[in-house]
Amino acid sequence: MRRSTLLSGLVALVALGFVASLCAGKIWIPLWGLADADPRAWIMAELRLPRALLGLGIGAMLGASGAVLQGYLRNPLADPGVLGISAAAALGAVLAIFLGLAVSPFIITAFGMGGALLAMLLLAGLVGATSSPLTFILAGVVLSSLAGALTALLISLAPTPFALGEIVTWLMGALTDRSRADAALALPFIVLGLALLALTGRALDALSLGEATALSMGVDLSRTRWLVIGGVGLGVGAGVAVTGVVGFVGLIVPHLLRPLAGAQPSRLILPSALGGAALLLFADAAVRLVPGAAELKLGIAMALLGAPFFLVLLWRLRGEVA
Amino acid sequence: MSALSATSLVLRRGRRLVLDGVSATIAPGCVTAILGPNGAGKSSLLLAMAGLLPVASGSVLLDGRPVRQLSPRERGRRIGYLAQSADVHWDLSVEAVVTLGRHPHRGAFGGLSAADAAAIARAMALTDVAGFAERPVKQLSGGERARVLLARLVAGEPQAVLADEPLANLDLAHQADSIALFRALAASGAAVALVLHDLSLVQRVADRVLLLHEGRVAAEGTPDAVLLPDTLAAVYGVRVDVLAGPGGERLLAPGGRLG
Numbered sequence: 001m002r003r004s005t006l007l008s009g010l011v012a013l014v015a016l017g018f019v020a021s022l023c024a025g026k027i028w029i030p031l032w033g034l035a036d037a038d039p040r041a042w043i044m045a046e047l048r049l050p051r052a053l054l055g056l057g058i059g060a061m062l063g064a065s066g067a068v069l070q071g072y073l074r075n076p077l078a079d080p081g082v083l084g085i086s087a088a089a090a091l092g093a094v095l096a097i098f099l100g101l102a103v104s105p106f107i108i109t110a111f112g113m114g115g116a117l118l119a120m121l122l123l124a125g126l127v128g129a130t131s132s133p134l135t136f137i138l139a140g141v142v143l144s145s146l147a148g149a150l151t152a153l154l155i156s157l158a159p160t161p162f163a164l165g166e167i168v169t170w171l172m173g174a175l176t177d178r179s180r181a182d183a184a185l186a187l188p189f190i191v192l193g194l195a196l197l198a199l200t201g202r203a204l205d206a207l208s209l210g211e212a213t214a215l216s217m218g219v220d221l222s223r224t225r226w227l228v229i230g231g232v233g234l235g236v237g238a239g240v241a242v243t244g245v246v247g248f249v250g251l252i253v254p255h256l257l258r259p260l261a262g263a264q265p266s267r268l269i270l271p272s273a274l275g276g277a278a279l280l281l282f283a284d285a286a287v288r289l290v291p292g293a294a295e296l297k298l299g300i301a302m303a304l305l306g307a308p309f310f311l312v313l314l315w316r317l318r319g320e321v322a
Numbered sequence: 323m324s325a326l327s328a329t330s331l332v333l334r335r336g337r338r339l340v341l342d343g344v345s346a347t348i349a350p351g352c353v354t355a356i357l358g359p360n361g362a363g364k365s366s367l368l369l370a371m372a373g374l375l376p377v378a379s380g381s382v383l384l385d386g387r388p389v390r391q392l393s394p395r396e397r398g399r400r401i402g403y404l405a406q407s408a409d410v411h412w413d414l415s416v417e418a419v420v421t422l423g424r425h426p427h428r429g430a431f432g433g434l435s436a437a438d439a440a441a442i443a444r445a446m447a448l449t450d451v452a453g454f455a456e457r458p459v460k461q462l463s464g465g466e467r468a469r470v471l472l473a474r475l476v477a478g479e480p481q482a483v484l485a486d487e488p489l490a491n492l493d494l495a496h497q498a499d500s501i502a503l504f505r506a507l508a509a510s511g512a513a514v515a516l517v518l519h520d521l522s523l524v525q526r527v528a529d530r531v532l533l534l535h536e537g538r539v540a541a542e543g544t545p546d547a548v549l550l551p552d553t554l555a556a557v558y559g560v561r562v563d564v565l566a567g568p569g570g571e572r573l574l575a576p577g578g579r580l581g
Contacts, residue, residue: 033451040366071412072346074411074412087343194369202425202428205414205418205422205425206425207411208410208411208412208414208422209409209410209411209419209422209471210407210409210411211403212369212374212403213403213405215374215394215402216372216374216397216398216401216402216403216405217398217423217426217478218393218394218395218397218398218399218425218426219394219398219425220394223441262414262415263412263413263414263458264414264418265412266413319477
């Protein structure tokens with residue numbers, strides 16, 4: 001498929017998903033013809049617009065992160081979660097709720113980003129001595145397990161049933177009732193993260209010939225590592241702080257797009273960002289339409305979709321990924 | 323014309339001393355063969371001379387300048403390194419792989435210049451891969467892939483070429499082609515170092531031979547001076563007979579293990 005065709009197709013999908021995210025819900029809202037006094041105009045502007053913007057940004061961030069991590073680690077199963085940054089961001093946010101500081105969304109977000117930042121620094125310290133992808137991925141796994149264990153510890157020590165409920169709800173991951181302030185807080189970091197990741201393309205291409213060869217061609221491996229850590233850490237950290245853990249986007253999207261965009265890592269980053277945004281926007285619109293008193297959580301929906309996908313992928317790649 | 327020279331290189335990997343005071347010069351216009359048993363330090367020497375491994379002591383100079391002080395891009399433009407492994411991690415097209423060879427010549431953004439395109443086309447023609455430029459590399463045989471990676475190296479137009487077992491996986495005809503290509507690179511002024519195993523081949527194609535043994539230089543000089551039965555027996559622990567070929571050239575026939 002021609003690249004221009006693919007990109008315009010994806011942009012159209014993102015636009016469609018954005019409109020769907022604005023209009024869909026327990027009440028349908030038309031895009032045009034709302035009077036100022038119409039309460040639906042308020043819902044559109046104050047609830048659905050930030051929600052759609054966050055879906056767009058976080059989806060793009062998760063998709064691009066997946067593409068970049070897979071290229072960097074030369075591992076088709078890599079996903080932002082592998083680095084442990086999502087888990088660490090979640091730990092930070094849970095800590096805020098646990099300490100009863102969740103009076104404003106700003107504090108949860110700040111704690112979430114703090115967790116992600118700490119994870120990035122820890123990871124950088126752990127992998128600073130080496131540029132091996134295996135060490136990098138193992139450091140991420142260790143970090144992820146540690147953050148998960150500490151989160152579980154906080155949940156088991158939750159002071160009040162209220163805090164417990166809040167933590168569990170938040171952990172399930174959703175874009176529901178996110179405010180303009182949330183969007184204003186998270187989106188700049190997401191844009192910055194995407195910009196850092198966009199700078200890695202050439203180096204990722206060279207890395208497909210192995211580290212020694214990439215190094216011999218003048219690729220600055222430590223700069224590349226810092227761009228990946230910084231980009232994924234900032235962007236995904238900010239995103240997780242707002243939505244909780246939404247997994248598998250970074251895994252699914254690059255895989256679906258690789259046959260269309262080509263296997264070259266640099267050519268997969270932009271399509272994956274667009275594809276991730278489209279996937280998250282549509283998924284978030286779809287969960288609102290599932291009948292029932294409470295809305296299906298986005299994180300649960302993505303896990304239900306993503307886990308079988310992961311297994312199928314694992315099955316097809318058996319023998320290839322040692 | 324750039325000479326690549328190493329002086330008293332000492333390299334450790336973990337607690338193991340891999341290079342123990344190796345001095346060597348890869349002269350421009352020459353093909354230098356690096357020989358030695360497994361574990362003698364051939365690959366490590368190549369990596370160190372390419373400026374890709376930090377050494378504990380000693381120095382590697384390209385035209386009198388330490389290679390570790392060159393910017394990564396300049397080092398990449400001037401020293402070409404061909405790894406032993408022919409792995410390509412993603413299913414790139416042949417042309418995409420060869421294009422990677424222009425990496426150190428290109429800016430951070432933007433397309434290929436006319437010089438880039440010309441170098442890529444020339445490299446693909448020289449290595450006989452132009453016929454399958456669009457094919458994904460994972461569909462190629464090991465030998466075809468090795469030629470594609472050689473084309474990647476050639477496309478970078480390096481002044482010094484360091485290749486780790488570049489003939490492994492190649493059939494006889496393509497071995498001959500690759501040797502001719504390395505000779506041509508040397509003839510155009512490049513300093514060429516090849517890690518090789520086949521003694522008769524080394525006798526035929528190399529101008530200089532560097533024989534490594536347990537991290538040290540066991541012998542250095544022309545093939546006639548280095549490829550002697552006693553020297554080889556001491557290093558490899560194998561009897562090597564020197565025969566005269568039909569044209570009077572020396573043929574080396576490795577035999578059984580000694581002692």
